[in-house]
Amino acid sequence: AQKVTQAQTEISVVEKEDVTLDCVYETRDTTYYLFWYKQPPSGELVFLIRRNSFDEQNEISGRYSWNFQKSTSSFNFTITASQVVDSAVYFCARRGGQLTFGSGTQLTVLP
């Protein structure tokens, strides 16, 4: 199976700190897509970003930024100036056929 690995099970930071969530993936596909989803306590998975395998440009959206490095098969996610509302489980996922999720990182932002 082509795995997605999120080595950080839990991360705790104090509000306003920056935090990076790591994601490493395996793939045999030439074309594939990478995603990040956020799952707050309410349960709904909220889409954050999608990147295709041909686009290695980093992306910034407000306090969120993503670093895609094909050479290391990594797609890391950074939250700048974290807020309590960022507390959630964050899933990295890869799609060559169906969506395969990593095990998730529980982020807790303390006030």
Place this chain on the structure above:
Amino acid sequence: DTEVTQTPKHLVMGMTNKKSLKCEQHMGHRAMYWYKQKAKKPPELMFVYSYEKLSINESVPSRFSPECPNSSLLNLHLHALQPEDSALYLCASSQAGGTNEKLFFGSGTQLSVL
């Protein structure tokens, strides 16, 4: 409207009961999905419907029976479940089922089997 609506939000059932989970979307999406998520685990794919036809069944036991009555609705019929089937059941939809598509998820049904 970018919502996927699931009902009920919570369900408690005995092992001999028959119940159904419902999912609805009005985004015009033609692919719909059922995922199962155990506590502190990632979602696992169960079924995929594409244009109202079952296209993927990930070796799910027959006590779970999906149904797609039309392009907006997806049901999951439950019968003779086991306690280990207790989990959050998530419905999702996407435009047509293509690899590049993002999935829109509902808030899920938290199922407890006693």
